[in-house]
Amino acid sequence: MDVMARIDELVELGRTGDAEEARSRLVELWGDAEIQSDPLARCTLAHHAADLQPEIVDELAWDLRALEAADEITAERIGAHHASLDVAAFYPSLHLNLGEDYRRLRDAAGALTTSNVLAPVSTPFPTTATGA
Known part of the structure; x- marks a missing residue:
């Protein structure tokens, strides 16, 4: 089974109610050389x-790891996984997660920093159904 399928399997396990087992197995998988490469x-x-x-501090640590890894993803790698993906599309979600982590930790400076990163990539909604 390829590495992304292994991750998907554990994500599904977490969604179907065994979050503790999924969490434990994801932590174990994190140390795998194939994941790390x-x-x-x-x-x-x-x-x-x-x-x-x-715990929110643990959630923040994992969200920071996700953002750090996203910065290393090449267009070639993401295209090999799925031709329609663009790593730039990951960043709003990653930063929103961090902002929520900081908000829950009552870290206004962290939340503001995350918000400032998101501001340039935000696209306003059209004012009418036709976009005019």
């Missing part, structure tokens, strides 16, 4: 592992 796999694993953390 692939920034897309690291980003994906960390992003999903964050959602399974019972």
Whole structure:
């Protein structure tokens, strides 16, 4: 089974109610050499592992790992996984997760920094159904 399929399997395990087992197995998988050599796999694993953390400080640590890994993903790697993906599309979600982590930790400076990173990539909604 390829590494992304292994991650998907554990994410599904977490979604179907065994979050503790999924969390434990994702942590174990994190140490795998194949995961560590692939920034897309690291980003994906960390992003999903964050959602399974019972403590916000642990969630923040995983969200930071996901962002760090995203910065290393090449266009070639993401294209090899799926031709329609662009790593730039990952950043709003990654930064929103960090902003929420900082908000829950009552770290206004961290939340503001994350918000400032997101501001340039935000696209306003059209004012009418036709966009006019």
